[in-house]
Amino acid sequence: MYDTAKYEWEILEKNIGLGGGVMGVTGQDGCIHLFGGEKGGNKHRIYDENERKWSEGTPMTKKRLYGGAAIDPTGKIYLYGGFDGNNYLKDMSIYDPEKKEWQVS
Numbered sequence: 350m351y352d353t354a355k356y357e358w359e360i361l362e363k364n365i366g367l368g369g370g371v372m373g374v375t376g377q378d379g380c381i382h383l384f385g386g387e388k389g390g391n392k393h394r395i396y397d398e399n400e401r402k403w404s405e406g407t408p409m410t411k412k413r414l415y416g417g418a419a420i421d422p423t424g425k426i427y428l429y430g431g432f433d434g435n436n437y438l439k440d441m442s443i444y445d446p447e448k449k450e451w452q453v454s
Contacts, residue, residue, distance in 0.1 A: 350381075350398070365394050365403055370414030372431070376446055377424040382406065384428055385413045393444075407449045409442055 350359050368388030376382050381396040383389075391413070393406030409428070416431025416438065429441040441454045 350396075361396060362403060367392060367394065370432070372413070372416050372418040372428055374418045374420045374426055376420060376426065378446055382426060382444075382446075384409060384418065385416070385431070387414055389414075407444070407451060409444075410451050410453055411442075413438060413442065 350361055351357075352359055365383070366388055367383060367386030369386060371383050371386040371389065373381060373383040379398060381398075383394045383396075385392065391409040391411055393408055395404050395406045396402070397404065412433045413428055413431045414434070417427075417429045419427045419429075421427065424446055426444040426446065427441055428444070429438075431438050443452050443454055444450070445452075
C-alpha cells in the first residue's frame with residue numbers, strides 16, 4: 350500500500366492466498382476489497398486500514414479471475430467478465446457491502 354504522507358510503499362502481507370488474476374477496488378468503507386485469483390477461487394478478502402489487518406469477506410457465488418472490477422456511487426462493487434478456470438465469463442456479480450450479499454446479473 351502506498352503511504353501518501355511518507356511517499357513510500359508498505360508491504361501489507363506477502364501471501365493472502367489468492368495468487369495471480371485478482372480483482373480489487375477500494376470501497377466507500379475505506380477498505381481494500383480483493384476477489385478471486387488463481388488460488389483464491391471464490392474468495393473475498395478485505396483489508397481494513399484502520400485495524401491494519403485482513404479479514405474474510407462474503408465469498409463470491411462462483412470462481413472468477415482476471416476480470417474487471419468497479420464501484421458505483423452507492424458503494425456497490427461490480428465484478429465482470431474474466432475466467433472461471435474453464436470458461437470465459439460474460440456475466441457480472443454485484444456485491445453490496447452494507448448487506449454483505451452477492452447477486453449475479
